[in-house]
Amino acid sequence: MRVGIDFGTSNTSVARLTDRGVELIELEPGLTSIPTAIFYEGGSRDFLIGNEAISTYEAGEDGRLMRSIKSVLGSELIDETTQLANRAIPFRQIISDFLKALLERVEDATGEVVTEVVQGRPVSFNDHDKERDIRAQEVLAACLKAGGVSDIRFVTEPVAAARSAADSREGDQLAFVVDIGGGTSDFCLVRLSAAEKQFDVLASAGVYVGGNDFDRVLSFFEITPLFGRTETLELNDLPVPAAHYMTLSDWKRLNQLYAPLVKKEIAWMRKYSPSSLGIRAFEYLVENFEAGIYARNTELAKIELSGADTARFSYRLPDTELSKMLSRAAFEAHIADALVSMKSVAERCLTDADIGPNAVTDIIMVGGSTFVPAVESLFLEKFPGARITGNDRFGAVAKGLALHGR
Numbered sequence: 001m002r003v004g005i006d007f008g009t010s011n012t013s014v015a016r017l018t019d020r021g022v023e024l025i026e027l028e029p030g031l032t033s034i035p036t037a038i039f040y041e042g043g044s045r046d047f048l049i050g051n052e053a054i055s056t057y058e059a060g061e062d063g064r065l066m067r068s069i070k071s072v073l074g075s076e077l078i079d080e081t082t083q084l085a086n087r088a089i090p091f092r093q094i095i096s097d098f099l100k101a102l103l104e105r106v107e108d109a110t111g112e113v114v115t116e117v118v119q120g121r122p123v124s125f126n127d128h129d130k131e132r133d134i135r136a137q138e139v140l141a142a143c144l145k146a147g148g149v150s151d152i153r154f155v156t157e158p159v160a161a162a163r164s165a166a167d168s169r170e171g172d173q174l175a176f177v178v179d180i181g182g183g184t185s186d187f188c189l190v191r192l193s194a195a196e197k198q199f200d201v202l203a204s205a206g207v208y209v210g211g212n213d214f215d216r217v218l219s220f221f222e223i224t225p226l227f228g229r230t231e232t233l234e235l236n237d238l239p240v241p242a243a244h245y246m247t248l249s250d251w252k253r254l255n256q257l258y259a260p261l262v263k264k265e266i267a268w269m270r271k272y273s274p275s276s277l278g279i280r281a282f283e284y285l286v287e288n289f290e291a292g293i294y295a296r297n298t299e300l301a302k303i304e305l306s307g308a309d310t311a312r313f314s315y316r317l318p319d320t321e322l323s324k325m326l327s328r329a330a331f332e333a334h335i336a337d338a339l340v341s342m343k344s345v346a347e348r349c350l351t352d353a354d355i356g357p358n359a360v361t362d363i364i365m366v367g368g369s370t371f372v373p374a375v376e377s378l379f380l381e382k383f384p385g386a387r388i389t390g391n392d393r394f395g396a397v398a399k400g401l402a403l404h405g406r
Contacts, residue, residue, distance in 0.1 A: 002116035003106060004401025006157065007099065007140075009070040009182025009212060010368065012036045012050075013395055014106050015402035022164075022399045027105050028052070033394050036182075037067045038098045040084055049101045057292055064255065065292040068212055069094055071183040071252035073136035074125030082255045092139050100147035116151040117144055118401040122184035123156050123206025153404070157181070158188035159201055160400030161366045164392075166192045166199040174359055176346070176386065178379055179366040179397070182212045182251075185342050187349045189360075203353035207345040209338050211369035212251050217334040218326070219249035219298045223313055226322045227285070228269070228278030235272045240279070241265070248282075254291040263287065281315065281322055305331050306371045332374045339378055346382065357382055362389045366396050 003025070006013045013033045014025045024032035027050065034050030041047065041056075041063045048056055057065035064084055072078050072091045081088035103114050125136035137154060144152050155163075158177040165175060177188040186206040190199045220229075224245040231240050244262060247253050256262065263286055270276070270283045285294055297313055304311035305328045314323040350357060360383040369375060370393060380388070392399070 001110065001112040001114055002118065002402070003114055004118045004120070004160070004398050004404065005099075005102070006120045006160075006395075006398040006401060007070055007102075008036055008367075008397075009068050009184075009210065010036060011394065012102060013398035014102065015395065015398040016110065017402050022402050024395050024398060025106055025109050027102070027109070035067065036070060036098070037065060038069065038094060038101075039063055039065045040089075042085065047097055047101070049098055054292070054296070058296075064258075064289070066094060066255060067292060067295065068182055068251040069098060071212065073140060074122075074129075074132055074183070074208060075252070076132075077252065078132075078136065078139055083259065092143060095140070096143040096146045099143050103147045103149065114149055116153075117149045118153050118155055118404045119144065120157045120160055120397050120401050121154050122181065123158065123186040123188075123204050124184070124208065127206060127208045155401055155404050156186065156188070156204060156206075157397045158186040158204055158206075158366070159190075160398075160404065161364060161396040162188055162190040162192070162199050162201065162400065163403050164396040164400035165364050165389075166190075173362045173389075174355070175362040175364050175389075176349075176360045176379070176383060177364045177366065178346075178370055178375075180342075180369040180375065181210045181367050182369075183210045184208055185210050185345070187342075187346045189349050189353045189355065192362075202355065203349045205345045205349045205352070207341050209341050211367065213338050214331075214335050214369060214372065215251065215295070215298055215302055216249045217338075218302055218331055219295075220245060221334050222326055222330060223298060223324065224248060226278055226313075226315070226324055227282040228273070228276050231273065231276055231278060233269065233272040234275065240269060240273070244282075248285075248291060248294065251295050254295060257286050257291050258289060277320070278322070281317055284317055285315070301326055302331070303368070303371075306373060328373070332372075335372075335374065339374060342375075343378060343382065346379070358385050360386045362386055364389060364396070366393055368394065 004015045011033045027034045037053045039048045039053035081090050126132040158179040173192045179186040188204040189202045192199045229245040273279050301311040301313045363386050
């Protein structure tokens with residue numbers, strides 16, 4: 001059986017082509033998309049993935065939760081290890097474990113053996129380092145092979161989304177695909193032919209900026225002050241060191257907070273500000289391995305801001321609760337630089353294709369962060385004659401991958 005795998009930074013989906021057409025595969029009861037998360041139980045090699053991983057972690061079970069594991073593929077972390085109880089585990093092993101469990105779920109759900117994978121990838125895993133980009137694909141292929149698959153092809157994610165769109169369109173269109181994942185943003189200009197259900201890729205480009213960067217700035221500038229980042233240490237009048245708050249705001253580096261030296265430094269901060277509720281909360285979060293809960297609460301607040309002007313972030317301690325009302329206006333101000341980067345790369349796409357923005361008829365949005373109103377406004381303003389057309393923002397890439405080579 002051939003499947004298309006959209007292994008995303010935040011979520012993962014799998015699709016296959018059947019006699020009934022292309023369909024997403026149920027990975028959990030009633031769900032065709034699961035969080036890209038893995039939870040290692042206690043000091044063992046046993047692990048859980050998806051929502052089960054997150055719920056087990058949030059229930060207080062002993063172990064380590066890791067999210068956004070795809071992000072390490074384009075970074076220096078891919079050749080490093082992280083501490084798991086009393087042993088070190090390579091990040092590539094974590095990715096292998098997740099993908100192997102994913103393939104097992106697919107086979108259980110379909111009753112068929114996966115023999116071929118069309119794997120999605122961003123236009124660039126790292127737009128600043130070509131060697132790391134090449135290395136990332138090699139490592140991802142090796143992880144899939146470790147899961148028992150030898151026939152592997154790679155297709156860029158925006159092209160896959162365009163392929164899915166071409167399969168369902170009723171008229172000819174010049175479409176601009178906006179695929180904002182957790183770690184990267186990819187763009188693709190395509191000409192869709194409904195009569196022949198074909199598409200021509202005119203240009204594509206990507207940038208190493210995504211939804212996790214939205215989370216990062218929201219966390220660092222709006223939420224970490226609750227945990228003492230902007231305070232002055234009481235006993236020496238020095239500013240609270242910001243480095244560990246930067247780590248707290250970077251989902252792929254959360255596990256670094258649990259290193260013994262980091263814990264020691266945060267305990268030192270607590271010692272020098274004994275009456276600070278924020279620093280006490282930060283120490284509690286780290287000592288109780290709750291950085292994942294913090295990340296989840298931040299992400300939920302970001303999602304809520306897509307549909308409301310305000311959203312509340314909260315974090316509970318045994319004896320109290322920290323909370324703050326966040327505003328969409330402040331959030332959009334913090335992501336302004338990321339939007340400028342996206343706009344610049346999108347314009348490069350148009351330049352490469354030698355096509356003006358007024359010629360674009362449709363905008364195809366892919367990924368949860370495209371629901372952010374500022375993102376939608378950016379591209380509607382860029383393409384004044386275009387409309388955002390209805391499509392599956394979470395399943396389009398997986399469906400397009402499954403259709404590849406049909």
